Amino acid sequence: MADLIEKAQDLLKDVDMDAFFSDEEEFAPAPAPPAVDQTMTEKFANVKIYNGFSEPEYNMDDPVFLYRMFYRSLFPYKTYFHWLNYDITPTRSFTHREFSFTLANDIYLRFKSFPNGDALKKEIERLQPVKIDIGAVYSIKPADKKTVSEKAFKPLEKEFVLDIDMTDYDDVRTCCQGGDICLLCWEFMTVAIKIIDASLRDDFGFEHIMWVYSGRRGVHCWVCDEKARKLDNENRKAIISFLDIIKGGSQVARKVRLPVLLHPSLERSFTVVEEYFEPLLLQSMGILDTPKESHKVLMMTDDQVKEALAEKWADPTKTAHEKWEMLIKEEQKRKSKDTCASRDIMFQYCYPRLDVKVSTNINHLLKSPFCVHPKTLKVCVPIKPEECESFNPMTVPTLTKLRQEIIEHDKLPGADKTIPDYKKTSLKSYVEYFDKFVKNMLNETIKEKREAAAMSMDF
Numbered sequence: 001m002a003d004l005i006e007k008a009q010d011l012l013k014d015v016d017m018d019a020f021f022s023d024e025e026e027f028a029p030a031p032a033p034p035a036v037d038q039t040m041t042e043k044f045a046n047v048k049i050y051n052g053f054s055e056p057e058y059n060m061d062d063p064v065f066l067y068r069m070f071y072r073s074l075f076p077y078k079t080y081f082h083w084l085n086y087d088i089t090p091t092r093s094f095t096h097r098e099f100s101f102t103l104a105n106d107i108y109l110r111f112k113s114f115p116n117g118d119a120l121k122k123e124i125e126r127l128q129p130v131k132i133d134i135g136a137v138y139s140i141k142p143a144d145k146k147t148v149s150e151k152a153f154k155p156l157e158k159e160f161v162l163d164i165d166m167t168d169y170d171d172v173r174t175c176c177q178g179g180d181i182c183l184l185c186w187e188f189m190t191v192a193i194k195i196i197d198a199s200l201r202d203d204f205g206f207e208h209i210m211w212v213y214s215g216r217r218g219v220h221c222w223v224c225d226e227k228a229r230k231l232d233n234e235n236r237k238a239i240i241s242f243l244d245i246i247k248g249g250s251q252v253a254r255k256v257r258l259p260v261l262l263h264p265s266l267e268r269s270f271t272v273v274e275e276y277f278e279p280l281l282l283q284s285m286g287i288l289d290t291p292k293e294s295h296k297v298l299m300m301t302d303d304q305v306k307e308a309l310a311e312k313w314a315d316p317t318k319t320a321h322e323k324w325e326m327l328i329k330e331e332q333k334r335k336s337k338d339t340c341a342s343r344d345i346m347f348q349y350c351y352p353r354l355d356v357k358v359s360t361n362i363n364h365l366l367k368s369p370f371c372v373h374p375k376t377l378k379v380c381v382p383i384k385p386e387e388c389e390s391f392n393p394m395t396v397p398t399l400t401k402l403r404q405e406i407i408e409h410d411k412l413p414g415a416d417k418t419i420p421d422y423k424k425t426s427l428k429s430y431v432e433y434f435d436k437f438v439k440n441m442l443n444e445t446i447k448e449k450r451e452a453a454a455m456s457m458d459f
């Protein structure tokens with residue numbers, strides 16, 4: 001992996017990376033997450049934190065009740081603790097880890113830390129956060145932050161994380177904008193998972209990679225291998241620079257310019273791009289169907305191609321497929337010029353768009369898996385990368401649905417009501433996948449620790 005990072009840095013040696021990432025920014029505190037939806041805030045406004053002495057009467061569809069049900073009987077606390085602890089008994093990975101909670105009344109609590117999984121569970125059940133963020137593992141327990149100097153409080157480790165949000169696709173999708181998503185544009189997330197997952201495994205050798213639905217319009221990726229957790233900011237930046245190929249803001253028409261000969265990693269990514277470009281972009285998004293959209297594509301070609309195509313593309317009888325063929329033909333006629341434009345356009349329309357800052361700052365917070373999105377009430381469930389094509393964000397379990405499923409299960413004649421509640425619901429398969437993911441990782445860590453202990457005994 002060191003080789004590859006070196007290569008990534010080499011490829012970028014002409015780019016002034018310092019201009020993108022100033023030192024000030026690096027250790028600046030992570031920005032507060034956006035406030036929860038106003039209507040939800042109002043709903044929660046009169047709710048007092050549950051003190052455990054009396055059970056207030058709630059409407060069963062009230063989000064306050066649903067959150068309580070979720071945290072009491074559905075949240076996978078034990079596996080969650082094992083995941084962030086990387087062992088069975090508490091380690092610094094857990095005890096020195098920052099958690100942050102957003103409460104229903106918009107109160108935002110940072111730098112919380114817990115001695116063990118039970119303490120975390122108790123606090124979550126007491127505060128009923130509408131959002132849980134996970135931060136870095138620090139040199140000092142985050143809860144003790146105020147007792148030491150700022151210099152002594154340093155982020156040491158964190159999973160390497162990636163954040164991909166559909167709003168960054170607004171200039172290439174034509175079906176929805178902003179916070180909205182549909183099954184058509186969700187395919188951009190499928191493409192992103194396929195490309196990034198393959199690169200993380202094949203180019204960087206990572207194995208313990210967990211993809212999570214963000215609850216509304218995107219996906220998060222948690223790379224949990226020990227070598228990933230130990231990456232410093234410089235190495236995180238190098239990996240991101242390698243993965244992030246879409247450059248330039250809204251003023252730049254052509255955002256991808258790759259060399260004629262592609263790096264093998266991009267060669268592999270291109271096979272995914274090729275598979276999706278025609279059905280997703282030419283057909284579903286119709287990027288050559290209207291003058292407005294096809295103009296965007298023309299602006300990415302050179303002047304000669306632009307001129308030759310402007311008139312031909314105006315013919316309303318031509319299909320998107322025929323128009324695309326025309327572009328390739330024009331490009332081939334001018335072999336000596338920019339022969340890679342069509343390929344780069346395909347990359348620009350399909351390739352994953354990463355929220356770079358989330359990945360490059362070790363102390364940046366990221367929303368936790370198994371959080372519940374306060375607006376959609378959907379659970380942020382893990383996504384199996386090998387089955388990402390069939391993941392449907394529209395059918396992800398919501399708290400309302402989970403409650404219904406528990407009631408229906410218990411009503412069945414002869415139903416075993418004593419089994420854990422998650423097993424009665426559609427959350428079951430996601431929890432089981434999470435269990436399996438963490439178990440694999442834990443087995444490896446424990447084996448490594450035993451081997452290291454045996455080695456030291458030998459001496």
Ligand SMILES: [Zn+2]
Nearest residue numbers: 175176182185
């Ligand atoms: Zn859409």
